[in-house]
Amino acid sequence: xxKKFEEKNRIIKIIFFISFLFFGRFVFSQEISLIAKNLKxxxxxxxxxxxxxxxxxxxxxxxxxxxxxxxxxVGEKPILVFGKESSDTLxxxxxxxxxxxxxxxxxxxxxxxxxxxxxxxxxxxxxxxxGFVVGKALEDLxxxxxxxxxxxxxxxxxxxxxxxxxxVKSILGKIWEQLGEPKxxxxxxxxxxxxxxxxxxxFAGFFFFIKxxxxxxxxxxxxxxxxxxIQLTMILNLLGVIILTLAGLGLALFAILx
Numbered sequence: 001x002x003k004k005f006e007e008k009n010r011i012i013k014i015i016f017f018i019s020f021l022f023f024g025r026f027v028f029s030q031e032i033s034l035i036a037k038n039l040k041x042x043x044x045x046x047x048x049x050x051x052x053x054x055x056x057x058x059x060x061x062x063x064x065x066x067x068x069x070x071x072x073x074v075g076e077k078p079i080l081v082f083g084k085e086s087s088d089t090l091x092x093x094x095x096x097x098x099x100x101x102x103x104x105x106x107x108x109x110x111x112x113x114x115x116x117x118x119x120x121x122x123x124x125x126x127x128x129x130x131g132f133v134v135g136k137a138l139e140d141l142x143x144x145x146x147x148x149x150x151x152x153x154x155x156x157x158x159x160x161x162x163x164x165x166x167x168v169k170s171i172l173g174k175i176w177e178q179l180g181e182p183k184x185x186x187x188x189x190x191x192x193x194x195x196x197x198x199x200x201x202x203f204a205g206f207f208f209f210i211k212x213x214x215x216x217x218x219x220x221x222x223x224x225x226x227x228x229x230i231q232l233t234m235i236l237n238l239l240g241v242i243i244l245t246l247a248g249l250g251l252a253l254f255a256i257l258x
Contacts (some may be wrong), residue, residue, distance in 0.1 A: 012161035036075040038083035049101035050122030056151035061122030066131030100150040109141040212237045
């Protein structure tokens with residue numbers, strides 16, 4: 001299914017490129033759909049802007065979120081249309097710029113957001129996870145539902161909207177949340193204790209490592225013949241510092257998680 005979809009999509013893009021070579025200046029100056037193909041639509045309620053999908057019964061408005069069978073959008077006054085027009089056909093835009101019907105049901109749509117299908121027939125929504133999309137918004141949606149310009153390019157799109165946070169930011173964020181209510185004061189103390197324990201362990205370990213290194217270097221300088229025994233002592237001290245540091249960090253982690 002996916003291979004057939006990708007092959008069909010590649011053919012459409014080739015047609016678009018060839019047409020652009022011949023009609024480049026004229027097409028590029030327009031603000032509506034570029035290329036469309038007249039297809040037989042089984043859904044009599046389909047209108048310009050609706051997202052269309054292939055089903056066993058024929059072509060209908062999409063009503064499944066992230067539908068992998070999306071073929072395009074019903075275009076309004078496309079510049080170039082392939083296929084014979086009849087009473088049961090509509091111009092379907094599979095690649096290019098056109099108006100698309102969208103809703104803010106899955107989050108506010110801004111310029112640059114990917115758009116996918118939804119459970120509302122023919123209406124798109126913001127894509128907030130990886131899956132099949134119909135294209136990308138070219139302008140903001142300033143109402144609950146309406147038509148906006150979009151770059152149509154049906155494909156599987158990887159989307160990662162999870163914010164990148166560091167452990168320190170995560171801990172500080174939890175503390176800030178807990179400060180809102182007095183009853184959470186014990187919880188706040190727990191996080192503060194964890195921060196102090198983790199920070200103290202790290203800096204104490206670093207301090208003792210530097211101190212051990214300096215003393216070992218001085219000892220070797222005073223007694224070169226005992227170099228090997230001094231180096232062994234330095235290594236043992238270093239291992240002790242590492243163990244104590246890891247123990248402190250482990251205790252801090254335990255305090256946060258439990």
